[in-house]
Amino acid sequence: MKDAPQDHRLIDGKAVMARILDDVSAYFAGADIGQKGARLVSVSIGDSPEVAVYVRNQALAAQKAGLRFYQELWSDEVSQEECKQLIVEMNDDPSIVGIILQRPVPDHINVRSLQSAIHPLKDVEGMNPASIGNIVYSDMALAPCTAAAAVELIRETGLELKGLEVVMVGHSEIVGKPAALLLMAEGATVTVCHHMTRALAMHSRRADVLVVAVGKPHLIGADMVKPGAVVIDIGINQITDASGKTQIVGDVDTAAVKEVAGWVTPVPGGVGPVTVAILMRNAMIAHQRQKEVGWIC
Ligand SMILES: NC(=O)C1=CN([C@@H]2O[C@H](COP(=O)(O)OP(=O)(O)OC[C@H]3O[C@@H](n4cnc5c(N)ncnc54)[C@H](OP(=O)(O)O)[C@@H]3O)[C@@H](O)[C@H]2O)C=CC1
Numbered sequence: 001m002k003d004a005p006q007d008h009r010l011i012d013g014k015a016v017m018a019r020i021l022d023d024v025s026a027y028f029a030g031a032d033i034g035q036k037g038a039r040l041v042s043v044s045i046g047d048s049p050e051v052a053v054y055v056r057n058q059a060l061a062a063q064k065a066g067l068r069f070y071q072e073l074w075s076d077e078v079s080q081e082e083c084k085q086l087i088v089e090m091n092d093d094p095s096i097v098g099i100i101l102q103r104p105v106p107d108h109i110n111v112r113s114l115q116s117a118i119h120p121l122k123d124v125e126g127m128n129p130a131s132i133g134n135i136v137y138s139d140m141a142l143a144p145c146t147a148a149a150a151v152e153l154i155r156e157t158g159l160e161l162k163g164l165e166v167v168m169v170g171h172s173e174i175v176g177k178p179a180a181l182l183l184m185a186e187g188a189t190v191t192v193c194h195h196m197t198r199a200l201a202m203h204s205r206r207a208d209v210l211v212v213a214v215g216k217p218h219l220i221g222a223d224m225v226k227p228g229a230v231v232i233d234i235g236i237n238q239i240t241d242a243s244g245k246t247q248i249v250g251d252v253d254t255a256a257v258k259e260v261a262g263w264v265t266p267v268p269g270g271v272g273p274v275t276v277a278i279l280m281r282n283a284m285i286a287h288q289r290q291k292e293v294g295w296i297c
C-alpha cells in the first residue's frame, strides 16, 4: 500500500518544492532575462537510468520556474579535453545561467576536474571545489542541492537544529560530506558514519535527526531509530518486488520507522523533489550574482 500523503509523520517534499518554485518563478517573471531568456543546461555523459529521472524532473521544474532547460547528452566516448572545451564555451554564453554536470560519468572522465571547469558563478549544483570550499566558511548561497534539501526538510518539522544530535550516514562528496558541513553550520552536533563505522545502530539510535544517503534499501529499520526522531531518507533505489514490479524506495524501511520516529521523509515524494527545487533556487541566486558582477546586463 502506498503511504498516504496526509499522514502527519511523513514530510511532504512536493509541498516544499511547490513553495520554493513559487518564489523562483516570481523572481524570473520580474527579472530582466534578456531576449534569449535564461537557460539551464544539463550535461549527461553516456546513458544512465538514475540520471534520467532526475533530468526529467529538472526539466519540469525549470518550466514551472520560468527557465528554459536544455539537455546535452554527450557520447560516452567523448574525451576529457572535448568536455572541458564545451564547458568553457558555456561559461562564455550569457544566455546560460547555470550548468549541471550529471553523475555518474564514464570512468575515463575526471569528474572533479570537469566540475572545476564550470565557472563558480554558473555552478548551480554547488559542486565546484571553490563552491564546496565556501560552505566550509559557512557561505551557503550556492550549496549542493541534495544536502541543502535535507536541511530544508528538517526545518519543515519546526525543530531548531541548534544543539541537536545529528547522525549522517554516508560520506560521499555529493551528499554526505556537504550535508554534514551544512548541519554543523546550523549548530547541530554531527556524527558522520560510513561503511567502516562499527555498530551503526549504536550511533543512529542516539540521533535526534538521522540523515541517510547510502543507496541500500531498508538499511535503516525501526530498531535503529530513537523514538520521536526526524529521519531524512535521501536514498533512491530501484527494486523489483515479489510480483516482478519495479519500484523506487529509499534507504529507510519507511512503514516500520514511521511508527517510531516523529517525522520521516517518504521516497518518492521527499528529498527528491526538494533537491530539484533547490537547484532552481540556486539558478535564481546564480542569475542575481551574474547580474551584480555585470556578466549579464
Ligand atoms: N534525492 C536526491 O536528490 C539524491 C539521492 N541520491 C541517492 O542517495 C544515495 C547515496 O548517494 P551517493 O552519496 O551519491 O552514493 P555513494 O555511493 O557515492 O556513497 C554512499 C555512501 O554510503 C556509505 N556506505 C556504504 N555502505 C554503508 C553501510 N553499510 N553503512 C554506512 N554507510 C555505508 C559509503 O561509505 P564508503 O565510501 O566508506 O564506502 C558512502 O559514503 C543513493 O541511493 C543515491 O541514488 C544521490 C544524490 C541525490
Ligand SMILES: Nc1nc(=O)c2c([nH]1)NC[C@@H]1CN(c3ccc(C(=O)N[C@@H](CCC(=O)O)C(=O)O)cc3)C=[N+]21
Residues within 6 Å of the ligand: 050, 051, 053, 054, 057, 100, 101, 102, 103, 104, 125, 145, 146, 174, 236, 248, 267, 268, 269, 270, 271, 272, 273, 275, 276
Ligand atoms: N550531479 C548530480 N547531482 C545529483 O543530485 C544527482 C546526480 N548527479 N545524478 C543522479 C542522482 C539522483 N538524483 C535524483 C534527484 C531527484 C530525484 C527525484 O526528483 N525523485 C522524485 C521522483 C521519482 C520519480 O519520478 O519516480 C522523488 O523522489 O519523488 C531523483 C533522483 C540526483 N542525483
